[in-house]
Each structure stands twice: as C-alpha cells, then as structure tokens.
Amino acid sequence: SYELTQPPSVSVSPGQTARITCSGDALPKQYAYWYQQKPGQAPVLVIYKDSERPSGIPERFSGSSSGTTVTLTISGVQAEDEADYYCQSADSSGTYRVVFGGGTKLTVL
Amino acid sequence: EVQLVESGGGLVQPGGSLRLSCAASGFTFSSYWMSWVRQAPGKGLEWVANIKQDGSEKYYVDSVKGRFTISRDNAKNSLYLQMNSLRAEDTAVYYCARDPFEYSSSYFDYWGQGTLVTVSS
Numbered sequence: 001s002y003e004l005t006q007p008p009s010v011s012v013s014p015g016q017t018a019r020i021t022c023s024g025d026a027l028p029k030q031y032a033y034w035y036q037q038k039p040g041q042a043p044v045l046v047i048y049k050d051s052e053r054p055s056g057i058p059e060r061f062s063g064s065s066s067g068t069t070v071t072l073t074i075s076g077v078q079a080e081d082e083a084d085y086y087c088q089s090a091d092s093s094g095t096y097r098v099v100f101g102g103g104t105k106l107t108v109l
Numbered sequence: 110e111v112q113l114v115e116s117g118g119g120l121v122q123p124g125g126s127l128r129l130s131c132a133a134s135g136f137t138f139s140s141y142w143m144s145w146v147r148q149a150p151g152k153g154l155e156w157v158a159n160i161k162q163d164g165s166e167k168y169y170v171d172s173v174k175g176r177f178t179i180s181r182d183n184a185k186n187s188l189y190l191q192m193n194s195l196r197a198e199d200t201a202v203y204y205c206a207r208d209p210f211e212y213s214s215s216y217f218d219y220w221g222q223g224t225l226v227t228v229s230s
Contacts, residue, residue, distance in 0.1 A: 001171070033216040035154070042204060042220040043154065049211070054218065086154050090214040096168045098144070098156035098215045 002026060002091045004101035011107040018074040020104045022087030025068055032070040033088045034063060036081075037103075043086065047072060074106070082108045111135040111219045113205045118224030125195050125228070131188040131205030131221060139163075139183040142208035144215060145190050147201035148223075155201075158190065159208055159215050173199075195228045202226075 004024040012018040022032060032050050035043035045054055047063035050070060060075045074081055087101040117129040129145070144159040158169045158179040167179050178191040188205055202225050206217035 031212060031214055031216075035217070037154075042222055043217070044220070045216070045218050048216055048218070084153075088154075088156075088216060096159065096166075096213070096215065097170065098146075098159070100154040100156065103153040 002093075002097075002099050004087050004089060004099055006085075006087060006101040006104045008102070009105045009107065011109055012077050013109045014079060015076055018077050018081070018106055020072045020074075020085050020087075020106065021069055022071070022101050023069045024089060024099070024101075026091065027065065027068050027070055027089060030089045030091075032063070032065065034061075034072045035086045035088065036083045037086065038083045046085075077106075077108055079108050082106055111207065113207065113219060113221035115203065115205050115221045115224040118203065118226045120227045120229065121195055122230050123196060123228055126191070126193045127195065127226060129190040129192065129203055129205075129224060129226070133186045133188065133205075133207070136207070136219075138181075138186040142210040142215065143179075143181060143188045144206045144208045144217060145179060145188075146204045146206050146217065146220075147199075147226075148204070149198075149201040152201075156215070157203070159210075160188070161210075192226070195226075197228050200226060200228045 034047035037043040050065040051063040091097040145157040176194045202223040204223045205221040207219040
C-alpha cells in the first residue's frame, strides 16, 4: 500500500525556520496537503495543492515540492505553532484513496 | 460560517454496530464530496471513506471495506457512517470533513470537532 513518510519530530527555537518533509513515490503526480493539529483540536488545513495557502493562514506557512518530497516551511516560528503536522496526498492508481503521513511533532524550544 | 457537527459516538462491544451522523451548515452541502477521517488515541490521522456529491461513488480504506457504509442525505444536509462488526482497532475519534475533491484528489478544508467511538467489552 502507498505510504507517505514524515520525520517523527522537529525542534526549533522561536524566530527560526522549521522545515517538515514528506516523501512518497506518487508525489510527483499528486498534490500534497498539510494539516496542523493542536492537542484536543480538529486538524486545520494550512497548505493545499503543494503550495497554496488557505485564507486566514499566516504567511509564515509555505509549501514546496521537489520530486518525491514535499516540504512545509514555517518561517519565524512562534510558540503557537507548536503542534502535530500531517501531510496528505492520494494514491496515484486512480482509486481515489487518501493517504496521510504519520505526522511530525513540531516543538518550539 | 461552515459548521460540521458529528454525533452518535459512544461505547460499543466488539461485533456491535454504531451509526455516526454529521450535520452540515453554512455551505451548499450537495455541492461537495464528504469524508470521514479517524484518529485512534495517541495516533495519526487515517482516512476512512468518502462519498461523491450525489452518493453515486463511494470509496473506503481497505480495513473497513464490507463493514462500514458511508451515505448522505442532501435534503437534510447530513452525512452518515454506518459501522458494523466493530473491532477494538476501530476505537478512535471520527471526524466529518468537507472535501473539495479537486484534480481527482480528496483533501479536507473544514473539519468537525469529532465524535469518540470506543469498542470494548
């Protein structure tokens, strides 16, 4: 079955740049999406179609894609950005099945 | 304002059944695919199922195929998940999510707050 691979954890100091990667064989053919989830809350979409930012999401959140890896970048990290981040994409076999990465815990030191 | 409110969760014995509901408001429900996504305690997100605007297409994760059924009632702006033959590994918070389904791919731009399903004897 298709998998997306994320690092379990990333740590940065306030004001620095955090980069969270997500790897998957189908990513060159399928868009990637990113969600932020804080404890006890529902996920929130922060990036769609690899690099688009929904309205209301701060500009410090950005996304990029290169080959089989997509990256969520948070510039000027703030304490409130501490959360779990999940990438998501689709199986490229045409089955419309959705796949999530395992999630990355972002810790703001 | 888009709102998705899940209900129907609770404690059920292994082998039992439960029906989840999701009441949608603040958007034209019949214009969107909809999905169920679950999260086991302390674990990551797992997509469960999705359904096309008119209910004519439905897709499931392999682990629930044949046990769960997704459905919708556009007249009532409601999404459902009928869960049968429940197992301990189905224990999770179940989220209802709006799915713009663009470029032949699902993604989720609005989520409900979730309803907890616990499968235990």
